[in-house]
Amino acid sequence: MYVIAALGVLDLVVFKNSVLNWVAHFFLLGAIGIAYVLPELRFFRNTVIAVLPFAIVSFLTDVVGLIHTPFFQKIEDYFEIIQICTVAWMIAMLIGVNKQRKALEKERQKREIEEEQNRFIAARRAELETMVAARTSELLTQKEELEHALMELRETQVQLIQKEKMASLGELTAGIAHEIQNPLNFVNNFSEVNKELLDEMEHEVDKGNMAEVKEIMKDIKENEIKISQHGKRADAIVKGMLQHSRLSSGKKEPTDINALADEYLRLSYHGLRAKDKSFNATFKTDFDESIKEIEVIPQDIGRVLLNLINNAFYSVNEKKKAWSQTPNTDRYDPIVYVATKRLDGKVQICVKDNGMGIPQKVLDKIYQPFFTTKPAGQGTGLGLSLSYEILKAHGGELRVETREGEFAQFIMELPFASVDKV
Template sequence: MDKVQEDWIVKNKELKRLLEIRTLELEKSLKNCQELQEQLLLQEKLASLGQLSAGIAHEIKNPINFINNFSELSIEYVEEIAEELKKLEQNDTITEINELLQDIKANLEKTLQHGKRADGIVKSMLMHSRGGQGEFVPTNLNTLLKEFVNLAFHGMRAGKNPINVSFVWDLDPELGQVAIIAEDFSRVIVNLCNNAFDAMRSKFNSEMDKEEKSSYQPVLKIRTSQDKNKVTIEIEDNGAGIPEPILNRILEPFFTTKKGKEGTGLGLSITHDILKAHNGTLAITSKEGEFTKFEITLPPISSTL
């Protein structure tokens, strides 16, 4: 009888152990399911926000066109008035009017300059928000990089906890046009820049929390180069870096180290998929606490088309 009781006790303990393990597994699965639901909900909200932003950008584009068109027209009027004044007898009054006209022209040119800059930002937003037709089109890669790095930077500056970032540009002037789907590739640039800004913000906040005054300055380096076999883009930040155990997982869908609803874990995964569709590659090198470098390689234009 004692032997039977001992066996039952042993089996009971084993069942309890297995039950505890199974309970922990179920709790973990439930937690993962809840996190996935939250991420999908956030992704849906982001998609809706993207549609709203595209609508706002489209509405802003019309008044910007009026500003640019009337600025150009007013500059022409000022130049015509200045030409007519040259035909008159010159005196102090004419000289003063000419000086005023030059000031007005300078102001109009500055208005036009910033109007065109705003128009460029709006065009970039519209391109980024709408889906492409899946067609590879020869595109000036250097120009595209400048536009969307700038868009990502201003998006970061308009969000929570903005930081100042210095840019180092090392663009190959001989690069020319590369065949890409611009609407998709713009997402690659924005996603990689956003990751870089997050890493630099994290390091900046850590440095600010230290008792000793820090001289840390966030710097983002953008390089392009080419040879007969490939086109290379490098985006390198001097942020917090990526711990080695995490480095092999960051391209997994829904993998994120951000807390709560700050990240979906989809940015780098989508980036990787877009680059694969371009027959490209994405290599990541990083040293924790020092830097992270994203290196994109694309086939030359002749092999992409």
């Protein structure tokens, strides 16, 4: 482009009216032709268009001046005007071409920057995809590890639950023995009485005193009924113990909730008495007789009752020990109170004690697994957590009312579905 423009200037100014002027013409026209024809120089075609009018007019001016000088002298002024116009055209076009070139250069640079950015983005994307693939693989590995850990945790949870049940069963052993001993004593006593009555009846038969024989037979029959009742009582206690030790079937069945609460209250009390001979407490009951049987999983609800009652007896016993070590003029009577009540659409079971109460600072933590306020070795911290989950699974709830140093009352609520409605 600059060569063509330089040739135009030389043609116009330096070589005017000389042999070199014609050389400049041919070089200029040749350069224009080459720039227009060659594909690799197509970028300069706008420059060619800018210079071409000047080159043609300049060439024609010299040709006309050479062929017919008088005629040329007449129209020379017109040719000069045309040349000036072509020069103006050339300058305007060259300025436009230069602007266009700069714009194209700017566009090219912009495109190169975009291509560089695209290459960077592609490289970054490939790097990120590699990182994502590695992270995905790592997450999958962690997922497998977590699933394995979760499986182990569930297995451990089952083992801990069973351990908790067996631990509570161990606490019940003495109470169960005491509860079984009472009906067995009745069975043994009435058996001895019946043995004596049979000897007496045999003697009366020999004497022919049938009226007395009938009276003795009536007494024997009544004793047999009592033996059967107490035998069934012992059988029920053993079955309850076996139910407590077995895994829950998850099946609800008709259950006398009052009898269940009373049974576990007595078993807990006698179990603690057997472990600690100095332990003593008063327990009271207030059962709503209108409840009768409801549909629950008895071994699960029994486990909840046992845990709450054991905690109540533990609390009053700890308060009694603390009370005995401080100078108090007032007398402290440890009392555990168990009551049932039928409400609208639900049954409420309350276990209340006048023991240590629960500090406010730990009140929000008592249902957390493994949280316990008992000394090491005296509690797993699973009792209240399992109790809460059991009641939740029954569609019920467990809440507590307490005042530190005065009392604690755990309130169980179960949906009321009596057997006659099921």
